[in-house]
Amino acid sequence: MEKIESVQNPNIKQWLKLKTKKGRQQQQAYLLDGWHLVKEALRAQIDLQIILVTAEFKYQAEFEELKSAPIKTIEVSAAIAKRLSENPAPQGIFAIAAISSEPLNIPAQISGGWLLLDSVQDPGNIGTMVRTADAAGFAGVVFGEKTADLFQPKVVRAMQGSQFHIKLFKGRLVDWITRFKQQQIPVFGTQVSPQAVSYRQIKAQANLALIMGNEGNGMTDQLLEMTDRNLYIPILGQAESLNVAVAAGILMFYLHRVD
Amino acid sequence: MEKIESVQNPNIKQWLKLKTKKGRQQQQAYLLDGWHLVKEALRAQIDLQIILVTAEFKYQAEFEELKSAPIKTIEVSAAIAKRLSENPAPQGIFAIAAISSEPLNIPAQISGGWLLLDSVQDPGNIGTMVRTADAAGFAGVVFGEKTADLFQPKVVRAMQGSQFHIKLFKGRLVDWITRFKQQQIPVFGTQVSPQAVSYRQIKAQANLALIMGNEGNGMTDQLLEMTDRNLYIPILGQAESLNVAVAAGILMFYLHRVD
Numbered sequence: 001m002e003k004i005e006s007v008q009n010p011n012i013k014q015w016l017k018l019k020t021k022k023g024r025q026q027q028q029a030y031l032l033d034g035w036h037l038v039k040e041a042l043r044a045q046i047d048l049q050i051i052l053v054t055a056e057f058k059y060q061a062e063f064e065e066l067k068s069a070p071i072k073t074i075e076v077s078a079a080i081a082k083r084l085s086e087n088p089a090p091q092g093i094f095a096i097a098a099i100s101s102e103p104l105n106i107p108a109q110i111s112g113g114w115l116l117l118d119s120v121q122d123p124g125n126i127g128t129m130v131r132t133a134d135a136a137g138f139a140g141v142v143f144g145e146k147t148a149d150l151f152q153p154k155v156v157r158a159m160q161g162s163q164f165h166i167k168l169f170k171g172r173l174v175d176w177i178t179r180f181k182q183q184q185i186p187v188f189g190t191q192v193s194p195q196a197v198s199y200r201q202i203k204a205q206a207n208l209a210l211i212m213g214n215e216g217n218g219m220t221d222q223l224l225e226m227t228d229r230n231l232y233i234p235i236l237g238q239a240e241s242l243n244v245a246v247a248a249g250i251l252m253f254y255l256h257r258v259d
Numbered sequence: 260m261e262k263i264e265s266v267q268n269p270n271i272k273q274w275l276k277l278k279t280k281k282g283r284q285q286q287q288a289y290l291l292d293g294w295h296l297v298k299e300a301l302r303a304q305i306d307l308q309i310i311l312v313t314a315e316f317k318y319q320a321e322f323e324e325l326k327s328a329p330i331k332t333i334e335v336s337a338a339i340a341k342r343l344s345e346n347p348a349p350q351g352i353f354a355i356a357a358i359s360s361e362p363l364n365i366p367a368q369i370s371g372g373w374l375l376l377d378s379v380q381d382p383g384n385i386g387t388m389v390r391t392a393d394a395a396g397f398a399g400v401v402f403g404e405k406t407a408d409l410f411q412p413k414v415v416r417a418m419q420g421s422q423f424h425i426k427l428f429k430g431r432l433v434d435w436i437t438r439f440k441q442q443q444i445p446v447f448g449t450q451v452s453p454q455a456v457s458y459r460q461i462k463a464q465a466n467l468a469l470i471m472g473n474e475g476n477g478m479t480d481q482l483l484e485m486t487d488r489n490l491y492i493p494i495l496g497q498a499e500s501l502n503v504a505v506a507a508g509i510l511m512f513y514l515h516r517v518d
Contacts, residue, residue, distance in 0.1 A: 124383065128502045137495030158502075165497035236396030236517045238424035242508070243387045243417075249505035250512050258495045 030151035040161030054092030112139030127158020140167035189227035196232035204257035289410035299420030313351030371398030378405035386417020399426035448486035463516035
């Protein structure tokens with residue numbers, strides 16, 4: 001197995017650039033950090049360019065599972081692993097996955113549950129919402145214009161591999177909402193406001209779009225005006241609001257029916 | 260107004276120690292970072308020892324609200340604010356709040372909703388669950404033995420001031436479960452297992468205890484055997500599990516009825 005010891009190695013320098021948005025755009029790839037994500041990618045038969053392991057990881061039982069994968073594997077030093085990872089104690093396994101360069105147009109026919117993210121900023125919240133949408137049986141998640149980058153390391157960590165299970169799109173939410181309406185799929189916004197409707201008044205549905213807004217400012221006004229209904233979660237205590245990922249979880253599990 | 264410019268000032272050195280568990284124990288105090296938390300503490304008439312503001316913060320509208328508060332306020336340099344905060348761009352307002360030294364015994368009469376944390380580790384998850392319990396109208400949260408520290412900065416940030424609205428206890432969960440059972444309050448564990456019962460089979464109740472377990476390993480076996488029912492959230496997609504704070508949110512809002 002090929003070994004790389006130095007963080008100055010030109011390949012390592014390239015891969016470290018995947019931690020930045022510019023690097024990911026230039027190389028059309030992103031980094032998977034940890035066994036859980038690499039395993040999920042292998043299971044989903046994702047196009048992995050390379051796998052990196054530390055010497056220590058080679059003694060772990062999981063390494064046996066890697067041997068059957070037809071992907072080039074390189075050993076890297078612990079110092080390199082530390083640089084590649086966001087985790088202070090990296091597991092010692094990484095993979096580089098391709099970012100699909102397809103245009104990701106809105107599908108001609110849409111059905112199922114769809115989560116739309118309008119200017120959501122916190123990468124942990126975004127990744128957790130993708131994971132929850134997957135768990136709730138949603139068909140896909142659309143990242144609106146001002147939402148943080150899909151493949152940044154903290155988003156990838158929080159997604160826990162759900163990017164291999166459901167469809168992720170980037171797009172203009174105005175266009176998506178228009179398409180949902182053309183297909184008679186109800187579009188629910190969310191709003192911390194007395195003008196909104198309690199989610200408990202809505203019946204579970206097989207097809208729906210749910211929009212979550214920015215952590216501090218909520219959804220943009222233009223989108224609030226395009227929805228069929230804007231929902232809120234009644235606060236029963238004294239908290240001012242819920243964390244956006246928790247609110248999305250409550251709403252997705254309540255509103256979506258899998259037939 | 261008194262001013263402190265140097266991070267070497269002995270008071271500042273003391274306050275910086277509040278970022279550690281040992282420092283908080285020795286001083287029986289913790290740090291509130293940001294206007295939202297300080298405002299919530301003032302509203303709740305919490306015993307604040309001191310307020311710290313930067314020169315910049317003094318030009319903000321919020322500073323006017325502070326003037327009427329009968330609490331000693333000191334100006335600190337931007338460099339000090341940066342050291343005190345976990346936030347890369349601190350707002351420039353802090354307060355030191357007392358940690359109650361009461362023994363926090365189990366109340367003689369218990370009612371309402373209670374969230375019990377069994378070995379939950381991630382401070383963001385813990386704080387978010389406290390905030391959600393507050394929003395769901397729960398009466399209190401009990402931090403079990405192996406759960407991360409109540410007043411560490413990341414927990415405090417995620418609680419968003421809910422520590423001023425609901426009761427927080429530390430304790431042995433075995434003792435708490437025993438007390439709930441004595442008072443005929445149902446105790447629900449959570450378990451990612453086919454032996455568990457779907458939460459949708461349970462009716463909403465005014466009084467209940469809900470236990471959430473460790474992010475990786477779930478609840479401890481001893482506690483799983485003490486509960487009335489162990490619940491799970493059916494996963495409708497391919498995700499292996501939900502984030503613990505999202506799961507807690509879905510369960511608290513579904514199971515708890517506020518009369």
